[in-house]
Amino acid sequence: MNVLKKLFNGIWTSNPVLILLLGFCPTLAVSTTLKDAIGMGFSALFVLVGSNLVISALRKFTPQKMRIPIFIIVIATFVTIVDLLLYAYFFPLHKSLGVFIPLIVVNCIVFGRAEAFASKNSIIDSLWDGIGMGLGFTLTISVLASIREILGNGTLLGIELFGKSYSPVIVAILPPGAFMTLGLMLAGMNKININMEAKRKAREKAEKEKSKQLKASVANG
Amino acid sequence: MAEKVTFRKGGVHPEERKALSETAPLKKMAAPEMLYMAVNQHIGAIAKSLVKAGDKVLRNQLIAEGEGAVTSRVHSPVSGEIVEIKQMVFPNEAKVEVIVIKNDGKNEKAESTEQERNLPSSKEEFLEIIKNAGIIGMGGAGFPTYVKMNPPKDKTLDTFIINAAECEPYLTTDNRLMLDYTKEFLEGAGMILDMLQIKKCFIGIEENKREAFEKIKSENKDARIEPKLLKTKYPQGAEKQLIYALTGRVVPIRKLPFEVKVIVQNVATVKAVYDAVKFNKPLTERIVTLSGKGINEPSNVLAPLGVTVSAIADFCGGINEKAKYMVNGGPMMGKAFDNTNLPVTKTTSGLLFLAEEEVSSEEENVCIRCGRCIYVCPMGLNPTFLKEESDRRNYEKMDDVLDCIECGSCSFVCPSSRQLASSIAKGKQRYAKHIKKGK
Amino acid sequence: MVKLIILAIDSMLISNIVLMRFLGICPYIGVSKKQETAAGMGFAVIFVMVMATLISFFIQKGILDPLNLGYLQTIVFILVIAALVQMLEVTMKKIAPALFDALGIYLPLITTNCTILGVAILTIQKNFNLVEALVFSFSTGIGYLIAIYIFAGIRERLEWSDIPKPFQGAAIGIITAGLLSLAFFGFTGLVKL
Amino acid sequence: MADNKFIVKPAPFLKKPTDVKMIMWTVVLALIPTTVWAIYLYRLNAVIVILSTILFTELFEMLFLKIRGSKKVIATSFDGSAFVTGLLLALNLPSSAPWWLCAAGAFVAMLFGKHIFGGLGHNPFNPALIARVFLLLSFPTLMTTWKQGMSVDAMTYATPLGILKTDGIEAVKSMDLWRLFAGLPVSGVGGGSIGEISELAVLIGGLLLIVLRVIPFFIPLVFILTVYVFTWIFNAANPSVYASPMFHMVTGGLFLGAFFMATDMVTTPITPKGKIIFAFGCGLITSLIRLFGAYPEGVSFAILIMETLTPTIDKVTKLKKFGA
Amino acid sequence: MKDNIMQVVKLFIVCVIAAAVLAWVYGFTKEPIEKSKKSETLDAIKIVVSGMTDQMTIKDSVISLKDDTAKVQSFIVMNPDSTVYAYTIKTYTSLGYGGNITMMVGVDTSFEITGIQPLEYSETPGLGTKMTREEFKSQFLGKSLDNFKFKAQKDGGDIVAITAATITSRAVGDALERGLNTLISNFKTQSDTIKSDSVAIDSAITGEAK
């Protein structure tokens, strides 16, 4: 239950991209195809989980003043590991992610979680936080990439979807399309939250009414 | 054809609609049974009533007076009895004390008033007379004339400007006055020049009042006085614009006309000065234009101050069912009101009764940034910007509101029917308060 | 010379770092509510970007390459940049307090800004020489300034706009950036690298 | 008399000289010569493009107004602004545009161009141009294959500017500039967007707008003059590479852009000085793109790029107050 | 003071551990990375030369352009018996719509094209990028300087241009012509002298041509 809640937190309630507004750059840049997006997502997930774990484990050991450099070193180490592994075993992916692999170092999601969560919480909690956030990021970037790949290329994971006569909306895979699609996703998320908030309020109000009526009827009766 | 002058920046030319009342001869209205004298018709320290319910008053008797350097007085237009003193809400939303007088019909005048007397021998005496007569600017603002005519010692004046632009549509009072009281008006101007020792006087008359211009030109014998034709363009009559048109001088921002050695008075003010100085007659009557399709007989009425709108309207054949708007003043700057029991004051130049078809009444809409308001603003402001910032009470960005003369040109041209001028005016008040608090 | 000019125009307008390369989006969205602050941020970025690129250039050519430690690039660069910003903050405060007042508050924001690290790494990846690195980092910084400054202008105007609720905030910012990027496509091909 | 109900509202109490509706429908009126010419040249094709674009634009306008909770959906959607956007978008499309392309353009114009920002008056970019550029980047083949006016064959040709860009100056030297100006077919040349074929027709409508004081004369003047001067400089320097300024005058969307799009007050600077700077910038960028850029035509991009600067220009061209 | 020292020591420990971990990872990824670096070129060669077998070897050389001093990279595919099976060249053009285009071209020993593969380009997606499609590429198969004019049909050549992308099509023609000319001028006369120095495929492709 608790674990599910944590995962849900990362994926939805505090989705790193759509709610916390972190990590826009890789989200926008590496979402032309779903394949790249998943690769980026899991790379970041790996770094997040790894650095969260280590930073959490070191939280007693870490002196307050040396906090930042130590975070940077830990994160950069994991990033470099990912970089090397991708280069060695997933070369095409490494090529399309390009400069955005080393940039995971400064990716606000990773740094933000290290600072805000892992340095203050237990290893287990940090693990789940890392996984949740990582999944949230992966999911968001994958959805964005799916939309862009389908619209802009007529394919998903490289598989042609509509046949030859489909003429793709090429902007979708160009930079403007990335911005516009992500913007619409942000707005969609806001809309859902606004609606849920409104519903919650309506429900609360109704409950209050009810209890009032109840009280009134009790008083009368 | 005489040369026409005008101001440089902005301005609009709405349909004039003066024909409704322009040729109507001046009608004199006798005082009705009840008169309502607001104690405060001017700008400055509030005047206080000198009488109380039950008191008897005579015509021209002083009934209210203020204290301080800038204030004014009020006199009774009739003889009669004070019925009560009550509060009334005026179109500018101010609550003002009103002295209600019941006319006894005897028309007894106070001693020594309304009789010819010697001209004053000094400027001081002259100003005293004007002050005692309760004369305030009749062009709209109601600023006490004796203050204006007495600038700080280190300022000299070299030009006296008589504002006969009457640039607002519908209004024809100044026109009527110049045609019917030409001699008195010119004599009054001469008097003011003598007393203030000014050598030059321009009478700025808009081209659409050519008859008045010609009449003044032919009857004027004073070499110091020069009538000048102005291009018909609103707001030609606004002080700074008028000064620029007639003298080419630019009054610096947030400064008064005496900075450029000029003083500006309205036609009616000059006539009031003449009456006071020559006949010891305080200001108790004025010419009011009643116009619009909602009044049966559009006219120019010489009415005692304090008559109610309904009384003066009835004198002009009554309000008809077409009337949808009542406006105090001209259609550009005037204020709408819905209470026919309000009285005429010293600054009531016009009362308009307008039908639906005379007025645009679309709802306010969003700004499409057409820039028209900017082009027409005679002060070079950006009205749409000022309105947005005023409405948001963004005090950091709305300092320019202080320079708005509330002429309404911007609201008039806005194709989106935005209430620019009124929003800015509101902003101006708020901002002034804000600054005061800051200090 | 011509090549350098082309490089400069390309990195300012055509391959604009924010609108085409997707670097530094977060501060772009975060620090662009007012034109003055946007300008401050822009200038700070230019300054740090040039410094960081040059220093990391020397470290790469002088230390990492000879010792065959290329794989430590990420970790070394980020540490160098973090240290650089710290040092800049201290020295600027002492030597140029006026400049510090203008740019100081933006410096901490810049440490974690991916533009700086990104440009440092791109400089190495693209195999630029020292002069090219200088031109590249400086004009990329200018490109950042241009993008964030005009964007802030538009956002100031949007303050007055009646933006539908779900779009308020980051959403409209991102979409506006997309439209800017759309417009900047017009510069395509003005120069060819 | 006594039972009159008086309305209290702020001044002024006069009839307005003009309103938004009138301005917008005047623009539509001014576009009639261009529209008529387009229909004359392309017959049914043009009719389909124009009708479907306008129809979809109005539909999306209503839809988005409805979604945004407007209380006067019908009245607002017929204030003419969406109609102008639709018509101008149609005039920016090739005659061969299929209906779904028109619909896509209308959707983009109304959503990203307008309603995302809160509708009329709030949009920072020209909706029709946003849509046009969006379509150009998305469907380059559809948006750059042109049919020749009045011809029955299905052949497609490049526009004069396209030919200039692809094949160099020799290929365009012999073209009859007067025919291009008037919008008459020239052999081997495709028309381009249906609204940009006849400069003459655009000019007639543009002059009407100037006379009716809907747009100030100096925006198109400065815009067109700047393009003239720049292309003249390059032509004078190297006539074997750069086409003559007159050629640039009579080709592409220069006139349509200068008279009808650079003048959209919602998205351009508000002060006269600002408008002049804006128009100059448009001319400059148009010339640069035409002379050196990848795209054969630069008017749409130039206007969009300058629109990104509108708020900044507004700031630096604040008016001087009277007496300041 | 002691605190400070402790802090630095701690930071140092972290650094050392990080460095050690990285060194370890680098150690076992080094070789696969080297392999990856080559794989791109190798893949391209495999595409443009049909019928390659594992027994063949690839020799790389840097050759000069015809009538020019500039150098490009070329790869010679050798049969096990050290005779030439095919040539490939990394040719380029600067006439692309978005600037430079580099492409791998393979020819057989009679210098007829066996395949082309664009490598780096910035053409417009959906227009110029159609040059990577089989429909376009296949028209060049079996073509040589003798039986094909590498110009667009519009310019009097034989290339069937991509719709609305004549510029890209022309550029491809330009690149191919340059590549073929260069291969011919370098190898045609001396094709039998390259028998020695064959290298195994894996270790052959190194470095970039400048």
Ligand SMILES: Cc1cc2nc3c(=O)[nH]c(=O)nc-3n(C[C@H](O)[C@H](O)[C@H](O)COP(=O)(O)O)c2cc1C
């Ligand atoms: C927009 C505007 C228009 C005005 N038009 C006139 C006018 O036409 N005639 C006039 O006498 N005063 C007009 N005034 C008032 C003058 O500025 C000035 O107050 C007046 O002439 C001073 O004379 P007074 O003190 O005798 O009233 C106008 C004021 C404003 C703000």
Ligand SMILES: Cc1cc2nc3c(=O)[nH]c(=O)nc-3n(C[C@H](O)[C@H](O)[C@H](O)COP(=O)(O)O)c2cc1C
């Ligand atoms: C608050 C206020 C203070 C003024 N103070 C002076 C003054 O000290 N001296 C003076 O000559 N006029 C003064 N004036 C009068 C102005 O010069 C001007 O005549 C008056 O505002 C009417 O102009 P308007 O109708 O154009 O607004 C003052 C006006 C106002 C509203």
Ligand SMILES: Cc1cc2nc3c(=O)[nH]c(=O)nc-3n(C[C@H](O)[C@H](O)[C@H](O)COP(=O)(O)O)c2cc1C
């Ligand atoms: C947005 C856009 C992108 C273009 N991209 C390319 C391209 O990648 N390759 C190309 O050859 N032509 C491209 N063009 C078209 C050229 O400008 C030119 O019109 C075309 O090459 C002419 O070829 P055609 O004679 O086959 O129509 C593009 C045009 C536009 C408007």
Ligand SMILES: Cc1cc2nc3c(=O)[nH]c(=O)nc-3n(C[C@H](O)[C@H](O)[C@H](O)CO)c2cc1C
């Ligand atoms: C002179 C003038 C030019 C216009 N030009 C355009 C235009 O180019 N594109 C457009 O979408 N709307 C144009 N409009 C219509 C309107 O301003 C547009 O719908 C708004 O930009 C939407 O907020 C124009 C309106 C006028 C009065």
Ligand code: SF4
């Ligand atoms: S930390 Fe950097 S990357 Fe993350 S949100 Fe902040 S500025 Fe953006």
Ligand code: SF4
């Ligand atoms: S009363 Fe009105 S119309 Fe008459 S002069 Fe004054 S401002 Fe002008």
Ligand code: SF4
């Ligand atoms: S009311 Fe004020 S802002 Fe409007 S035009 Fe007049 S002076 Fe300018």
Ligand code: SF4
């Ligand atoms: S006149 Fe009205 S619509 Fe035009 S700019 Fe001013 S406020 Fe906006």
Ligand code: FES
């Ligand atoms: S600035 Fe946030 S990820 Fe780049």
